[in-house]
Amino acid sequence: MSAPKFTLENKTAVVTGASSGIGRAIAVAIAELGAAVGCVDLPGSDLEGVTAEIKNSGGRAAYFAADVTQPQDMINAVASIEQELGAISLAVNAAGIANAAPAEDMPLAQWQKVLDVDLTGVFLSCQAEGNAMLRNGGGSIVNIASMSATIANRGLLQAHYNTAKAGVVHLGKSLAWEWASRGIRVNSVSPGYTNTPMTKRPEQASAMAGYAQDTPLGRNAEPEDIAGPVAFLLSDAAAFVTGVDLLVDGGFVIW
């Protein structure tokens, strides 16, 4: 029996939300594991910085500015990545936003914006990546959901975000069966509270110390904590894993 294949060598990946936080840590980590990484994020974000970080460590990377809510942006990004780095077989969709408002007062525009970026943006990313992988003979997609797909976060007024993340988990299961017979695995990773710019928002920053105490492992996550489980799901070591939501939350949801 041979050892499980955790390597990502000779593969090309797309990572959305790659300029910041969790997406950035994943882009850097999977490049270290051998993948060539196409970094995607909004115009004006630090795409140059993350690409330079990967290249300075001896990895292969390129960057493309795109808005995940715009279908043609993602189609163009995938095409450009394939042109520059080769046919894609890996993708991580980490782009996302968060904010808060009481449900009874939440303006429709606020609800729709979060659903657009956090759910429709993941669908459009999967669609562009999935079409490329169907042409290329298969691949592995990991969507970054959240433990908010499983719990309603105590104290956080974010019905829109929680709903979008639950949608991301079920989208993953839906795509997993649609594409299974054609060689594409689709899973999600659901982080717990993670130290990134997103959790520095005023409504969350002050609560982070309390969340750490509420976590069985006694701390909040660093972005790097999320990268290992994502790399596992991307790799051939997870060849029989599809349609799964992997909680990476230090045990937060067990009590």
Ligand code: NAP
């Ligand atoms: P982050 O540091 O804010 O990173 C998110 C990235 O996505 C940013 O670079 C952001 O750009 C980009 N982005 C936003 N809208 C976009 C769009 N329309 N098109 C392309 N890129 C876009 O946040 P993070 O904490 O790393 O979050 C990464 C993912 O993990 C998100 O899906 C988030 O919901 C999820 N998550 C985070 C936590 C946590 O505690 N941090 C927990 C569970 C799940 P801008 O900065 O310009 O907006």
